[in-house]
Amino acid sequence: MSLALTGGLRPAPAQAGPAELALATKFACMSCHSQTQKLVGPSFDAIAAKYGGDNPKAVDALVTVIQKGSSGVWGPVPMPANPQVSEADAxxxxxxxxxQK
Ligand code: HEC
Known part of the structure; x- marks a missing residue:
């Protein structure tokens, strides 16, 4: 029996988090980033604290970083470019x- 055919049984996530986390996992962001701890790259909550929560310019800047990579902002380790990530996904x-907070 397929759950997909039973219609409406699967509850939508209460918050947007899990779908985006799945996207970040799919693109391997989570191998270098964690939501709360510095790994190879800065934690996502540290990035949010640095650029501010609701800032359209910061979103644009991070779209560029995600697609093109970044270096020298957080430390000596550069972030590689991710040309496989579409602008919409970025x-x-x-x-x-x-x-994130
Ligand atoms: C190979 C490890 C690695 C992967 C994979 C990676 N990152 Fe990074 N990321 C880093 C490092 C290292 C930095 C810090 C770069 C710097 O100091 O400029 C960083 C920085 C960032 C920043 C902050 C940039 C800034 O200018 O402050 C964002 C946002 C980010 N990464 C998002 C992502 C997302 C989204 C993905 C998945 C598509 C991803 N990263 C994949 C290592 C990685």
Whole structure:
């Protein structure tokens, strides 16, 4: 029996988090980033604290970082470019990262 065919049984997530986390996991962001701890790259809550929660310019800047990479902002380790991430997905990820606390 397929759950997908039973219609409406699967509850929508209460918050947007899990879908975006799945996207970040799919693109391997989570191998270098954690939501709360510094790994290879800065934690997402540290990035949100630095650029502010609801800042459209920061979203644009992070879309560029996610697609093109970054170096020298947080330390000596550069972030590689992610040309496989579409602009729409990069925007979803940037908005999500900036909303973390
Ligand atoms: C190979 C490890 C690695 C991967 C994979 C990676 N990052 Fe990063 N990321 C870093 C490092 C290191 C930095 C800090 C770069 C710097 O100091 O400029 C960083 C910085 C960032 C920043 C902050 C940039 C800034 O200018 O302050 C964001 C946002 C970010 N990463 C998001 C992502 C997202 C989203 C993904 C997945 C598409 C991802 N990263 C994948 C290592 C990684």
């Amino acid at each position: 925007r979803t990820l940037a908005t999500w990262i900036l909303s």
